[in-house]
Amino acid sequence: MGDNRKGPVKAYRDEDFINSPDARELRILAEYLEPHCRFEDYDVSDTIVFFGSARTKPRDVARQLLDDARKHGGDLEKAERDLAQSRYYEEARELSHRLTVWSKGLEDKKRRFLVCTGGGPGIMEAANRGASEAGGINIGLNISLPFEQHDNPYISRELSFEFHYFFMRKFWFMYLAKALVVFPGGFGTMDEFFEALTLVQTRKSKKVMPIVLFGKAFWGEALNLEALVRHGTVSPEDLDLFREVDTVDEAYNYIVEGLQQHALRHPGGSL
Numbered sequence: 001m002g003d004n005r006k007g008p009v010k011a012y013r014d015e016d017f018i019n020s021p022d023a024r025e026l027r028i029l030a031e032y033l034e035p036h037c038r039f040e041d042y043d044v045s046d047t048i049v050f051f052g053s054a055r056t057k058p059r060d061v062a063r064q065l066l067d068d069a070r071k072h073g074g075d076l077e078k079a080e081r082d083l084a085q086s087r088y089y090e091e092a093r094e095l096s097h098r099l100t101v102w103s104k105g106l107e108d109k110k111r112r113f114l115v116c117t118g119g120g121p122g123i124m125e126a127a128n129r130g131a132s133e134a135g136g137i138n139i140g141l142n143i144s145l146p147f148e149q150h151d152n153p154y155i156s157r158e159l160s161f162e163f164h165y166f167f168m169r170k171f172w173f174m175y176l177a178k179a180l181v182v183f184p185g186g187f188g189t190m191d192e193f194f195e196a197l198t199l200v201q202t203r204k205s206k207k208v209m210p211i212v213l214f215g216k217a218f219w220g221e222a223l224n225l226e227a228l229v230r231h232g233t234v235s236p237e238d239l240d241l242f243r244e245v246d247t248v249d250e251a252y253n254y255i256v257e258g259l260q261q262h263a264l265r266h267p268g269g270s271l
Contacts, residue, residue, distance in 0.1 A: 031168040035161055039176070042158060043109070046263065047116035047139060047176040048099055048255065050092060051192045052123025052183030052214075053085075062086040088183050088215060089126040095181065095214075095248045096130030096138075102256060104136055106264070113178060113259060114139055118169075119160065123183045125152035132156070141169050170195060178263040179255045180211045182242075184218040200241050201234075210258030211242040212251050219244060 017023055057065070062083040069079040096115045103113040115131035117124035119140025131138035132154040140155035142162045151160055163169040174196060182193045193213070199205040213219045228234040245251045 028165060028168060031163055031165055032171070035172055038159065038161075042137070043111050044114055044139070044159070044176065045108070045110040045112050046178045047114050048103075048179045048181065048259075049116045049173050049177045050096065050123060050127035050181045050183065051118070051185060051189050052088065052092060052126075053185035053189060054118075054120045054122040054124065055186075056089045056122040056126070056184070057082050057086050058089050058126070059083070059086040085184070088123060091214065091248050092123050092126035092181075092183055093130040093133075095251050096127040097134045098130075098248070098252050099255065100131040100134035100136035100138070102252075104134070111137060113263075114159075116141065116173070116176065117155075118143065118188075119151050119155055121150065121152055123185065125154060127181075128152055128154035141172055143169050174199060174205065177209060178207065178259060179209055181214060181251060181255070182212065183214045184222070190223075197238075197241055201238055208258070208262040210255045212254060213242055213244045214246075214251055216244050216246045 011017055018026065062079070062085075065074075066076075066079040066083050068074060069076045099113065100115055106112055114137060115127050116139040117127045119128075119142030124140070128138050128140055129152070137156045137159060138154070139159045140151055140161065142151045142160065143166060144162060144164055151162070161172075170192070173192065177196075180193075180196055182189060193211075196205075196209075196211060200207075200209065200211070225234075225239060229236050229239065243254050245254065
């Protein structure tokens with residue numbers, strides 16, 4: 001009579017254990033080590049990170065939705081708002097394209113200043129799309145969420161990641177970043193922007209990074225940072241840690257000038 005007993009399972013193959021609270025440290029470590037290995041394998045030196053809303057639509061999609069709303073009695077106010085906001089999708093796409101063309105022209109054996117996003121739709125998709133259309137390898141640091149987030153089709157497949165822990169995803173955003181571009185967005189975008197500012201303000205990040213707030217009208221209404229100065233909770237010079245811009249040319253020139261001045265001779269990333 002045959003022995004049908006199964007042998008013991010190795011701990012690292014035991015899914016019940018790996019997914020348990022007791023193995024949380026292993027899961028966290030995996031979200032550090034696996035991206036680290038992959039970035040080394042693909043000679044990724046540093047990045048330009050794009051943040052922004054997952055809800056921003058491409059212009060052609062927004063126009064079609066507005067036409068449908070007019071014809072079929074949909075939410076006209078929302079459709080008109082989406083079309084107005086679609087300018088940011090197209091501008092993120094153009095800026096990413098131009099920065100990718102510039103970075104590909106650098107004489108460097110390693111891959112420098114790759115476009116990196118949160119990997120999802122909206123502004124993230126726009127930036128990955130612009131880089132892809134420029135023939136550039138690009139990065140998506142996706143996060144598992146119950147809604148909104150799914151990886152977009154423009155990420156280079158070999159550099160598409162899926163994170164469980166927000167803080168590990170944020171680590172990889174900041175560790176490799178040499179420039180940040182923040183387009184209009186919601187809580188997540190603001191969280192990422194303020195974490196970056198905090199690291200730079202406190203000098204926990206020792207890099208000199210161009211940080212761009214794109215869309216003066218939006219950010220002027222959404223954030224009243226001058227009030228923090230008036231109330232004495234930040235110093236006036238803290239507002240110099242970033243630049244508000246309203247055009248692709250402004251953003252491109254500021255970022256490239258900053259990278260040429262502070263980053264081109266210093267490959268790699270460091271907080």
